[in-house]
Amino acid sequence: MSARFQISTMVFMMAQAVLFGAGMLGILLSPLRDEASFYIPVMIVVSAIASVAIAWEIAPRLQMRYWRSRGVDHDFISG
Secondary structure, three states: OOHHHHHHHHHHHHHHHHHHHHHHHHHHOOHHHHHHHHHHHHHHHHHHHHHHHHHHHHHHHHOHHHHHHHOOOOOOOOO
């Protein structure tokens, strides 16, 4: 298993939690709450797919070799 995949797995869980919470707030605090039994499963699938993409993009930035190859120490994502 590659280091990028391992890091992506950990970042995925955090991104999924944030997107799920934001999606739930968006559904429950809007007129969509009347049809929540349809929109909540849709939101779960969409947030899972989005979390995979987000985690895969963030993972390399959390590796030191990424920054050494660019000649900088860090950016706003990695601290």
